[in-house]
Amino acid sequence: MVAEHAVQAGTSPASYNATVTVSEKAIGQIGREYIGLSFESSTINNGDRYDARGNLVALLKTLGTSVLRFGGHSADLAAFTGLKPSALSGLHRLTKASGWSAVYTENLGVFNAGLVSADARRVRAALGSKLLGFACGNEPDQYVAGGMRPFGYTIGDYLTQVGECYQAIRAGAPAAPLAGPDTTNTPAWFGPYAAREAGAIRVFGQHYYPLGCASGGDSPAAMVGTLLSPGLAAAEAARFASYTSQVKRSGAPLIMTETNSACGGGVKGLSNSYASALWVIDYLLTGAEHGVSGMNFTGGLNTLCTGYTVLCATGNYIYRPQPIYYGMLFTHLLGVGKLLRVKIAASSGGNLTAFAVRPAAGGGLRLMVENLSQQQASVAIGVGSYRGTAKVLRMTGPSLLATSGVRLQGASVTRKGGIKLGNPGTITCTAGGCPVTLAPYSAAIVTIG
Template identity: 25%
Template sequence: MVDPALLSVSIEFFAFPGYLNLSATQKCLSNIQALRGVAPAVRIGGTTQDRASFDPSLQSAVQYTVDSPLDAPDTLTYGPEFFELANTLKGDVTVGLNRQLNNITNTMLAAVEAKKVVSGLLALELGNEPEFYASGSPIIPSGTTWSPTEDGASQKAWFTSIQSSVGDIFQAAVYLQYPTWSTTGLIPLLEGAISYVKTFSGHSYPQSACGGASTNLQTLMSHSGIVSYTKQYAKEATSAHSQNKRYFLGETNSATCGGGGISNNFGAGLWVMDYLLQGAMNGVERLYFHQGTIGNCAYCFWGNDTFAPFYGAMFVSEFLGSEGDVDGSGSKLVMLDNGSSSLGAYAMFSTKTGEVLRVLVYNSAFFSGSGSRSSEVVSLAGLKTSATLRAKRLTAPASTSLAGQGITIGGSGTFDASCNSVGSQVFESVVVQSGTASVTLKASEAVILYVN
């Protein structure tokens, strides 16, 4: 069974109040909810959670100073209104709190406030990607080296100290540098404090745009590449599940440092779709796609506009559907291809009848927008129906197309700056002959076939 909130959202800590001031935020979330039946979960955290201090007397949600609105603050304070905003979210909420500054008293104050105010609170994170804590971080004792062992002892101590005030509600690990830093390695270090842990989380970005690093859209969106990359999650998920804990990618997206020059392209939207499904195939129960600084975030689903990755998020949400959307019994995700080519195929099966509900096929071949565009014919055999099937297509003029440059769902369906649907989404017809249906996909296209 696929978690109804498989596709969820992470929002950078300092930017969270700003996101709730955007008209697109609630609309984009509700659009996904309409397709999945449950609101996406939201994790509020990131680098700036470890720069933030809670001020119970602060009259605003956050307070900080930056040279440019496109910058993230080096330090910030936040007040009770921050949690009141979090309480307006419709799905599960995870809140990231500061551990790097080593002020457990302040973090406990914030944790208690979050538990009191946020009715949908699922978990609390203490620290974000602690493997990157610098030698000058207050949490690191002078003269010592921060290591997985040191951090495991720290997580254990903090969970133990705060648990009596908030309960067994912690999201542990939150590491990016797998396998050196991992859920698998952390579990034995927590010892009895593992009973205070509700969920485990890893962070993951297939590429980096930090410090001038190069990114490659063709590599990112490759189906075989996605299959290969996501296999690393299986061991981490298995370790968490062995302790009867859930395993999430609590922060993920296409490339670190906001995504560079590739993450706002149509190909990145196709990547969202395929990557999400491969995460689920490897035991990840939720993937939280990170939304960074408003106006300075290539991989964001939305901001002051609705961006290309959101099209992939909507398309895969329609494929997954809502629990019991046909017969009330729920559905199961199955991968149909072997993961070795540019073509991907998935099916949703009814857990009650075993029948195919929907099939998603994806041609991950890159198309620059010039020259001849290749195509592939995908055939689905063994269908029990002789009826003509409905199909819906996600396409664009090129892998590099941006929102507003011809990206469409169902022929002419798009989204405006506030995430409202624009245009009409129509179905194609696919004839079934002798139990086989065939559909043609151009390079960088995906199609959903509705079987039942």
């Protein structure tokens, strides 16, 4: 892991000092379609309202322009035989109005070539250029554990079956873009798939939940330290590096097509807390540093709002952004461009993360700095010969486990789905650097020059 996360053990003083130094060496990039969402395929038919009504389009646009991935366990059930015409019409309207594209998963678990071909024909015709790719199946490396395939089912069996599924898709939608394999952490499956499908796949998809799966006895208070720990961040970086190394020669991008803090709906009281907003910033930018091209965060468009969902239904076609949405949005505000190498030195008691972006469209250097400590941080950002002012935007929350009240430069997302930030703060950069003070458990975007 590159040096963008520094922690020092010891006693816990009221504050700590840190320095951040930025190199012009590019170590990654973050693109325009990086921050996306993931939903269960069955929910398109079963009541979740994917349509250009209410505030959904505005909430998507506020996050930028990205990808809606449809898949999950329900895509592989016998009950899922494709999209109803009315549901597909709503999805068409949503992608057209929002500018977002879609990855759509066909049923491989209970495979029927005729149904897949017919469904692919309809989906391709409805979505057109907004279809990023067709996938086949969800987490096929877990089919045996899930009772969908007999013991002894191998990667060879899967490659044969996914090939038949792709043929069925192409029979209904010739030349349609393909995606996959949407596996979990099974290198023995992902590697052979990537090698065989190189050149045929538009995007490779993988799944990852750093905390594993939630259980009923989980304690948010006991787990929050792990969620924001350097140890978990290092494990995330290693996982991303492992994934990207397996597709490097293929030329196709890697997307975390299904991800969030914990699977199984998330940890109630943690996955829907302010801590998740802080976590997701570091998680997103660590992935970009290690070659990940996009992330789709799992959730729904319903009233199940105590877990990991990004959006919570509060009325007819009206959704409230959860705390994790604010972290995703704050990362979006950092902009797109090259990620530069960062070095941090922190005094005792500190837990600081920092990332630097050289914007693709030009303009000043931008840094994301997070104080993941209960102490105040006094940070000096080295700026070389620059002398002048820098602008600062801040993300704050009432407490780590607060489930509401997150603010970006004092503002919250409106009922209509937009946000109007307060005026940025300013700091003066001198020979000693650009001084930034961060309250405990807060984040800042600093624009220099």
